[in-house]
Amino acid sequence: MADNATPPQLTFTVGGFQANAVAVLLKTFAGSYVWRLDWWVAQTNSEQIVTYAVNNGTAYQYLVPELNKPLRICYGSCFGVHTLQDVNKLRNKNAMWKVLARVHQEKPYHLFFLGGDQVYSDQVWEMVPALRNWLSKKLKKRVQAPFTPEMEQEVASFYFNLYTRMWSQKQPAAILSQIPTLMMWDDHDIFDGWGSYVPEQQECPVFKGIYYQAREHFRLFQLQTNTDGVIGELALLGKSGYTFAHRMGDLALVALDLRSERTQNQVTSPESWDSLQTWLDEAIREKLLPDGTPQKACKHLLVLSGIPVVNADLTLLETALNIRPGQQRMEDDLKDQWLSRAHQQERLRLIRGLLKFSQESGCRVTLVSGDAHVAFTGFIQSEPEANTGAEPLVINQLTSSAMVNLPPPTLVVYMMEKLLAGKVEVLDQGITARLLKFPGTNRRIIGARNWLSLTLDEQPSIHAEWYVEGEEKPFAKVIPPINVK
Known part of the structure; x- marks a missing residue:
């Protein structure tokens, strides 16, 4: 972002070459200009250090991995809090960012x-005056009310300022x-809860x-595009969402837009x-x-x-809340879950599709998730048909959350632990799911802020490490590849 329309100049250096x-x-927007600075560095047979600076300012560095060699990936989720009141409950808000930096x-x-x-955009309801006025009306009038130019201007300003504040914090900006x-x-x-509201609310102006x-x-701020x-x-997949995919040597990534x-x-x-x-x-x-050249499988x-595919089954609680729909704060969160009754068939389609792909391709599938404000490991297993002698198919789920937001109260974590103890979910004939004990512990749920490190080795196996506050x-x-016995 700059305070005038003069394009910023980014100069980068790699291997003695400067461009x-x-x-x-x-x-x-409002006298500010948002620029994307495009450049690329081709992978080679050596890891490369790229140094860059904007307008001859502070010099930064990042690494371009060696071609077809193992990668190091970090993963995190949930980088804020729900309400203005929650901000005051945070202590050392960016502590896990500091651990990641180290x-x-x-x-x-x-x-x-x-x-x-x-x-966390939930504060849009608190900080936008036109929306506070809209919320004061009865539901019937709210769903019929237009999205006025005043609302549009205030909401646009809210999101623009939210991102610029978030992206300019010292620890996140450094990473x-x-x-x-x-x-x-x-x-x-x-x-x-976007997407889980009743249709008349979801579709209202x-x-x-x-x-x-x-x-x-x-x-603009997460995908760096305006179209x-x-x-x-x-690879951008799908009809109208942002599900994307990319392959990097032995590893492929898919991010589902949910x-x-x-x-x-x-x-x-x-x-x-x-x-x-x-x-x-x-x-x-x-x-x-x-062109006739072979492409190796990932x-x-x-x-x-x-949202975790394997999680505690809260459908009984969801059913109870449906007695008074729209009245409980947790209702939209429950309907968001893959285990919600409305989404279970779609969830099964996803799981069966990934198991089938893994079986046919020999590629190990691993789910990575967040959202839950706790860390845990899920395990999906599909038993082979009788007398085939084949090994069971397995999908691991690695859940890491949150990096900034508050963990659930200790009592909630305790109740989740009791609910999950020894429980195996039958997804379909021969397909089961459960939460495993967290590595090195007797617990299934880790109720503290955390982030996840994923490192491939030459096998290639994935070494997953949770850094927990x-x-x-x-x-x-x-997590070994399928062809390693």
């Missing part, structure tokens, strides 16, 4: 995967300047107007699921390319599902 980035103006200095990361709720990022949004990047502004600023349909070199197409009865459109399946078939299976597929050493788990 300038191309400045692209993305947005002008670990990065010791063993630098190549990529930072941000899994949702990068900003974002040193580690390239991939980001996917979740509900709080819009507002709490004010809700849709707020969503449009949230989407524009998500694209739909293009996110750099990433918000753009969400309704009470749908998480993602059938067209988006079909598009994902097509990409998996074409991009990461072993096959001959059109060894690992990381699927980012911001208050713990001296990370909790570790290893």
Whole structure:
């Protein structure tokens, strides 16, 4: 962002070569200008240090990984709090950002995967006067009211200022300047529970107007684009959402957009699921390319599902709350879950599709998730048909949350632990899911702020490490490729 229309100049240096980035103006707002600075560095047979500076200012560095060699990835989610009152409850708000900075200095990361709720926009209802006035009306009048120019201006200003404040914090800004990022949004990047409200609210002019502004600023500040349909070199999948995918050597990444197409009865459109399946078939299976050269199959597929696919089953609580729909604060959170009754068939489609892909391709599938404000590990297993002698198919889920937000109260974590103890969920014939004991503990739930480190080795195995607030050493788990016995 700059205070005039003169394009900033970014100069970068790699291997003794120096060049300038191309400045692209993305947005002008209230006397401010948002620029994207485009440059690229080709991977080689050596890891490369890229040094860059904007307008001859502070010099920053990041790493370009060696071609077809293991990557180091960090993952985090939930980088804010729900309400203004919650801000006062935070102590050392950016403590886990500081831990990430320390670990990065010791063993630098190549990529930072941000899994949702990068900003908490729930305060839009408190901080936008036109929306406070709208909320004071009865429901019937609210759903009929227009999204006025005054609302649009105030909401646009809210999201623009929210992102510029978040992105300019000292610790987050330091990390974002040193580690390239991939980001996917979740509900709080819009507002709490987006997509899980009753249709008359979800489709009302004010809700849709707020969503449009949230989407524009998500694209602008998280995807660095001001148009739909293009996110750099990433494959953008689906009908109208932002599900994207990318392959990097033995590793492939898919980030599921669980918000753009969400309704009470749908998480993602059938067209988006079909598009994902097509990409998996074409991009990461072993096959001959059109020029006759062989394409090796990926060894690992990381699927980012911001909301955990394997979780505590809260459908009984959801049913109880349906006695008085719309009255309980937790209701939209329950309907957001993959285990909500309305989403269970779609969840099963996702799981069966990933198991089938893993079986046919020999690629290990691992789910990465956040949202829950606790850390845990999920385990999906599909038993082979009788007398085949095949090994069971397994999908691990690694859940890390939150990096900034508050963990649940100790009593809630205790009750979740009791609810999960020894429980195995039967998903379908021969397919089960459960939460495992957290690595090195007798607990299934870790109720503290945390972030996740993922390092590939030459096998290639994935070494997962949770850095947890208050713990001296990370909790570790290893996920081998399928072909390692």
